[in-house]
Amino acid sequence: MKQPRILLLTPAFRPNLGGVETHLEDLTDYLNDNGYRVTVLTYQPITTPVPGKGFEIKRxxxxxxFNWFSGNYFPKFVNMHPVFNFLYLTPYLFLRAFFxxxxxxxxxxxxxxIGLSSSFSAKFFKIFFGIPFVYTSENLYFFPKDSLYEKVARWVFIDAExxxxxxxxxxxxxxxxxxPAERVRVFSHWVNxxxxxxxxxxxxxxxLGWDDKFTVLYVARLIPEKGISLFINSAKKVKADMQFKVIGDDGPExxxxxxxxKELTNFEYIGPVSYDKLARYYAASDVFVYPALYEEDVARTLLEAMSTGTPVINTNPGSGAYKLSAKVGFVIKPTASDLASKLDKLARDKExxxxxxxxALKFSENxxxxxxxxxxNSYSDVFAKNKLSKLGSLLENTGDLCLKRRSREIITGLAPRNNHKVLDAGCGDGFFLHLLSKTTGSELTGLDDNPKALALAKKYVKSKKMKLINGDVLNMPFKDNTFDRIICSEVLxxxxxDIVGLKEFKRVLKKGGLVAITVPCKNYPFLWDPINWLLExxxxxxxxxxxxxxxxxxHFRLYTPDTLKKAVTDAGLxxxxxxxxxxYCLPFNHYLLNLGYRLRKSDLVSMSTEKSLSKFSDTRPSEKGLYQRFLDFANYVDRFNDRNFSLDSSAVGVFLLARKP
Structure with a gap:
């Protein structure tokens, strides 16, 4: 894809000051340098009294x-119920972005x-405009269990790629x-x-006009949660000769x-400093202090300070890649006495x-x-999925709504690459092999125990990178660790x-390889199969x-999500x-599909019409006949299936993606 085009939706961006804004500046710079075209939709600064240009182009x-209420509103809403924060940040940006x-x-x-409020908007834009979205979290939410807050967040996040x-x-x-853990990708902030x-x-x-003495630096918003009062009180308690410098925007503190x-001779408020000039202040200081009074991972200001070789004092130990050690500074209790004690120790002990x-400098190299x-890489994976958007035209003539859904889930879930070996176990007439041959360059293998089905697959699928094999899924003629991806659709x-079959998949799958499984759901909708539903x-x-x-x-059995999960895990996947x-489906959908198939194969339909109506055709007739009108209506009904449903909801099928550990 030439110059991938990204819409960055965020309530905060430069010249607003803060860790999020700094990260986004680093991100947009990196994207610019690496061939991405980026548009940012954001507010004018909501916590910093320095406006930016309403419209700006840079490479x-x-x-x-967009102009919005600024000042000290955001710090106030942060401490209130999340709904107030949501109402402050979301509706107006949503409307401007929508138009x-x-x-x-x-x-x-x-x-x-960026953030929950922007993701809420992005979910609707995905529905309205069909644009996929990724989400970045910049803080911990501490969702109250079973609260509306938690439910709304889950509803929003579940649709992010x-x-x-x-x-x-x-x-x-x-x-x-x-x-799903597979869709959660932890990233670390980086520093220029x-x-x-x-x-x-x-x-x-x-x-900078500073005295040549030990210098303690604070860079953060001037809000209570950032611990500025603790910083001030430590300046009153230190015994060694040192100076305290504060960089921050207008805030309640x-x-x-x-x-x-005014009261302390060793204390100076510098005011807000632009990101471009901030590096000099870190490098001039002897220690950087971040005394936050709430739980969070390491703030990026700490990383920036350490990149200049300045030791740090923090009130949070961090986790994962951010976890601080005694080699870079001190992790203290959030008290002025403890902070003053560590500052005195550091000022007196030059070694x-x-x-x-x-x-600190060595830690920052990471x-x-x-x-x-x-x-x-996450962008690229989304774009790889979007390359499969050709599925839309390939599935135009597919009247089986469930087959359409299965096809999308299987192809996008497996996301096979050109160098991958893909097996369709129980390939039947080769429909999935057909889709893969049109959307990827993978090496394809179809396995089925029915020679007539394999003959159809050979007829319909035109690919030089495909081979068809007559064989049994329960005893497959392949060596261990052969395939990168396996399709098992409506086979188990x-x-x-079924456990024997699943173990065979595990055997022939490479380590880390994926298998996509679909099965009929035991809790199927009444309209799909009314006769059996009533009988059962x-x-x-x-x-x-x-x-x-x-x-x-x-069929030997139908599956619930739980019974399928148990079978898959019992097989070691x-x-x-x-x-x-x-x-959602049409009444008697399964019978209509069966009847339609028989009609298309009968003498009532000409060969040319039958060919144009085949699910293997990616073009529809120019004139709309009865079958085309049926497809249009079926596709309209199918749009209601675009939302995410709970596993307890009635459904025609269950889709499961599993990995070989």
Whole structure:
């Protein structure tokens, strides 16, 4: 794809000051340098009293800023019920972005939503405009269990292609929310280490007009949660000769900061400093303090400070890649006495300071811009899925709504690459092989025990990279660890022993390889197969074979999501994702499909018409006949299946993606 086009939706962006804004500036710079075209839709600064341009273009970056209530509203809403924060941040940006997309929706391949409020909007834009989205979390939410807050967040996040939390702890929070772990990709903030680097501290202090003495720096919003009062009180308690510098925007704690500046001879409020100039202040300081009074992973300001060789003092230990050690500074209790004690120790012990400075610089080397690849790789995976959008035209003539859904889930879930070997176990007439031959360059193998089915597959699938093999799924003629991907669609229910079949899949699958499984759902909708539904619910009986057998035709069993999960895990595979497919359908859908197939194969339909109506055809007749009108109506009904349903909902099928550990 030439110049991938990203819409970045965020309530906060430069010149607003903060860790999120800094990260987004680093991200947009990186994307610009690597061939992405990015548009940012955001507010004018809501916490910093410095406006940005309403419309700005910089190389491949376009920023549109919308005027909104600014000042100290956001810090107030942060401490209130989440609904107030949501109402402040979401509706107006949603409306502006909606009208923007009405005009420019074809300009974007992907929406990158920052925070829950933006993701809420992005979910609707995915529904309205068909643009996929990824989500980035920049903080922990601590969702109250079974609360409306938790339910809304789950409803929003479940439709994101990928969720990109900034820390392991945040990722675990999303998985606990019910998001499949496969779609949660933890990334680490990175620092522009060409900008944030060690410099001569004595020279910089002179340039900045500072005294040549031990310097303690604070960079954060001037809100209570950031611990500015703790910082001020520590300045009153230290015994060594040192100076305290505060960089921050206008906030509710500003009066307290200005009061401290008047009362203390060792204390100075510098005010807000642009990101471009901030590196000099870190490099000039002898220690950076981040005394947050709430739980969070390491703030990016700590990483920036360490990149300049400045030791740090923090009130949170961090986790994962961010976990701080005694080699870079101190992790303290959030008390002024403890902070003052550590500052005195560091100011007096030059050898300790030198060790911590070297340790901080070494720790920061892990946070170069190579970490941005977690984000861009996720973009690429979404684009790879979108390349499969050709599925839409390939499925135009497919009247089986459940087959359409299965096809989308299988092809996008497996996302096979050109160098992958893919097996369709129980390939039948080769429909999935046909779809793969049109959307990927993978090496394809079809296996079936029915020679007539294989003959049809040979007739319909035109691919030089495909071979068809007559064989038994329960005893496949392949060596161990042969395939990267396996399709098993509507096969397990036909096997007398499904566990044996699943173990065979595990055997021939490479380590880390994926298998996509679909089976008929035991909790099927009444409209799909009314006759068996009534028989089962009334007398516990169903028709097993023939035209009227419907969903049960030649099946040993139907599955619930739980019974399928148990069979898969019993076979030694690891579940990646599971969902139910096709909840809304036409009355007697299964019988209509059977009848339509028989009519198309009869003498009542000409050969040319039959060919144009085949599911293997990717073109529809120019004139709409009865069958085309039926397809149009069926597709309209199928749109209601676009939402995500719970595993307890009635459905025609169950889709499961599993990995070989």
């Amino acid at each position: 491949n970056l376009t920023v549109r800023r 923007h997309l009405l005009r420019y929706r074809n300009n974007y391949d992907l929406i990158h939503a 990928f969720l990109l939390p900034h820390s392991v702890q945040s990722g675990e929070e999303l998985v606990k929310l019910g998001i 280490q060409k900008k944030f680097k060690p410099q001569n501290k004595k020279r910089l202090k002179k340039e 500003l009066p307290a900061v200005k009061k401290a500046e 300790l300071w030198s060790k911590l400075s070297a340790g 946070f170069g811009d190579k970490l941005a690849k977690t984000i861009t 229910e036909h096997l007398p022993n 619910h009334a007398i516990g009986f169903h028709i097993k074979n023939g035209f009227w057998a419907g969903l049960w035709n030649q 690891t579940i990646v994702d599971i969902k139910t497919v096709t909840h």
